[in-house]
Amino acid sequence: MIRVGQGFDVHQLTEGRKCIIGGVDIPYEKGLLGHSDADVLLHAITDAILGALGRGDIGTHFPDTDAAFKDADSLELLKEVWAFSKEAGFTLGNLDATIIAQKPKMAPYIPQMAEIIAQALEADRSQVNVKATTTEQLGFAGRGEGIASQAVVLLIQK
Ligand SMILES: Nc1ccn([C@@H]2O[C@H](COP(=O)(O)O)[C@@H](O)[C@H]2O)c(=O)n1
Numbered sequence: 001m002i003r004v005g006q007g008f009d010v011h012q013l014t015e016g017r018k019c020i021i022g023g024v025d026i027p028y029e030k031g032l033l034g035h036s037d038a039d040v041l042l043h044a045i046t047d048a049i050l051g052a053l054g055r056g057d058i059g060t061h062f063p064d065t066d067a068a069f070k071d072a073d074s075l076e077l078l079k080e081v082w083a084f085s086k087e088a089g090f091t092l093g094n095l096d097a098t099i100i101a102q103k104p105k106m107a108p109y110i111p112q113m114a115e116i117i118a119q120a121l122e123a124d125r126s127q128v129n130v131k132a133t134t135t136e137q138l139g140f141a142g143r144g145e146g147i148a149s150q151a152v153v154l155l156i157q158k
Pocket residue numbers: 100101102103104105106107108131132133134135136
């Protein structure tokens with residue numbers, strides 16, 4: 001059986017926060033605001049996996065009203081959700097994700113992000129693709145008010 005899932009997330013950019021995306025701490029004058037570390041890319045991927053499994057969304061499993069998830073490492077949340085996939089007998093077919101950000105420039109960090117994600121999902125690096133796009137200065141992302149990400153995953157049950 002194969003299952004497809006998609007995820008989308010947005011976090012606000014603000015001063016005094018780290019800019020952690022895809023598990024990489026990116027040097028930038030602003031960072032992402034959230035209850036957790038606000039890793040917008042890993043949240044979209046986590047939601048895509050939950051979608052493929054038919055298991056709700058990230059907020060259902062890790063509520064932002066629960067102090068246990070304050071400043072949570074989103075890579076750990078992703079690994080917890082990946083454990084659900086493994087329990088159900090799924091492996092990753094492939095994953096494709098896009099970061100939607102006017103700034104900072106993501107390209108230098110994308111290989112490291114893809115490596116971190118592949119390791120978390122116990123997959124080969126070739127199964128993970130991460131891209132970035134600006135919105136040509138349009139909308140909230142274009143004004144630098146926030147960063148969005150979207151992800152699609154294909155899971156395969158042997
Ligand atoms: N935050 C970003 C946005 C884009 N990139 C890279 O630049 C290329 C061109 O972006 P456009 O939005 O003008 O199409 C894009 O394909 C990415 O490779 C980036 O690194 N960081």
